[in-house]
Amino acid sequence: MASHHSKVLILGSGPAGCTAAIYAARANLSPILVAGLQPGGQLTITTDVENFPGFAEAVQGPWLMEQMQAQAEHVGTQFLHDTIVSIDLSKRPFVAIGDSGDTYSGDTLIIATGASARWLGIDSEQKFQGFGVSACATCDGFFFRKKEVAVVGGGNSAVEEAIYLAGIASKVTLIHRRDSLRAEKIGQDRLFSLPNVSVLWDSAVEEVLGTDTPPGVTALRIKNTKTGTLSELPVDGLFIAIGHDPNTGLFKGQLEMDDEGYLNTKPGTTQTSIPGVFAAGDVQDKIFRQAVTAAGTGCMSALEAERFLTHHGQTATVAAE
Ligand SMILES: Cc1cc2nc3c(=O)[nH]c(=O)nc-3n(C[C@H](O)[C@H](O)[C@H](O)COP(=O)(O)OP(=O)(O)OC[C@H]3O[C@@H](n4cnc5c(N)ncnc54)[C@H](O)[C@@H]3O)c2cc1C
CATH class of the missing domain: 3.50.50.60 (FAD/NAD(P)-binding domain)
Known part of the structure; x- marks a missing residue:
């Protein structure tokens, strides 16, 4: 079983995770991104995307996500195909265990595990x-x-x-x-x-x-x-339109959530209830649920992780703020 450590560990490969990865990599933080069961996230199950800025013609959801992943890798993100099954947020570095048995640790953690729309199941x-x-x-x-x-x-x-x-x-x-x-x-x-x-x-x-x-x-x-x-x-x-389930089961009892299971973040930031742990995208947003807003908060989370590392260093344990 392998162990992977990074200054910024990102969970999730949708627009939030990929954008966080692009910003963290360009800040020289060599992020590791664990892609999860749905590489590329929710946009991989749709066809035409017409509202993501930058494209005059509709683009295909899976293609857009391939581009985001390629962009993140191109600037220095390590993409790993695994799904996190348990996590310990009680001290830094934060340690997650993958389905493969591999261990992932991060001096900071960006949670971008998204939400899943409920379907009828037919x-x-x-x-x-x-x-x-x-x-x-x-x-x-x-x-x-x-x-x-x-x-x-x-x-x-x-x-x-x-x-x-x-x-x-x-x-x-x-x-x-x-x-x-x-x-x-x-x-x-x-x-x-x-x-x-x-x-x-x-x-x-x-x-x-x-x-x-x-x-x-x-x-x-x-x-x-x-x-x-x-x-x-x-x-x-x-x-x-029968609801969404945020993918936050891993964090129950460790991070503050609302009564529907969405991660709480401090208004205007992506900071969760644990210093050094940030949440971006649909996992903390039950209102807008768009690729562009997920990308926006992904960007914020990487900038906040970078600032956190500047102030708190890389591996020292920090007391709750
Ligand atoms: C059918 C459909 C069509 C849509 N069309 C549009 C559109 O046209 N325009 C638009 O702006 N938005 C659209 N959306 C909404 C958009 O897809 C979401 O708002 C956006 O994908 C949210 O991004 P995210 O990064 O927060 O999470 P997601 O895209 O949900 O990605 C979550 C990621 O987390 C990973 N993950 C989950 N659990 C774990 C774990 N335990 N370990 C590791 N990784 C994990 C998953 O594998 C996935 O990669 C659509 C959504 C749907 C369902």
Whole structure:
């Protein structure tokens, strides 16, 4: 089993981790980045990305992430393919153990393990991911201008996604398993006032139907959760809005989190509750959840790690501030 040590240890290879790596490497800190089970992060499961600045034409999510990784490696990041299974943040250097049995230690730690969108878990949903099925209206809504879409969910995020999509799509159908929404009343009122929104109550998506070649999604097979009756709803797109899970299980009991498990950071910084441990990207952001905001906080975390090392040195144990 190998041991790896670096001044800046980065967990996660999405836009936050890659950007942190680019900045740390260019500050001569020779970062090590552990990529995790999803090298490249969430953007590798989408197709067109049209809102990451710098590209006049849409780029493909997996391609964008390959470029970020190549850029980080080019300036001096060591990318390692492993997944962290345990971590000790009680003293510096922080020590993590990988699934491979390798040990990774860091004088500072940047956590960029992201969040995972919850999916319904049906095969056809996976088949059409990026081809009409999405978990992000802000990201993909634009591709459904003047088209008909459905949103699955009953909480605040489902209502927000449906309202957002109603401004773009010609028709939005919100599909919910029960006969009332969990979302706040004010959001519900706004939603129900929109002329191009309707709600399918007591309904669940049983299958996503479509074509192997474009256009992709063409309809949904819907099951009534009370009567079991099946019906078909013609749509061009399906947005799953049943929540996200931040990838923070490793840090439970060690770092402060909110009640949904997102890491707490000091406002305006990426500092967590332990000095020298920083958090960037979706793992600490349940509001914006965008590649560009993840990259932005990734940049902040590397600059803060660099400053921390300047003030606290590389391996001495530091008392909590
Ligand atoms: C379908 C879809 C389409 C999207 N489209 C867009 C878009 O068009 N534009 C846009 O701006 N945003 C889009 N987003 C949102 C965007 O992908 C995220 O906001 C962004 O990827 C968050 O970056 P991140 O670096 O914080 O985390 P993530 O991208 O979630 O990456 C997390 C990383 O952490 C790693 N990891 C997790 N656990 C461990 C562990 N234990 N050990 C080591 N590594 C670990 C994973 O392997 C992964 O590499 C989309 C999201 C989805 C789901």
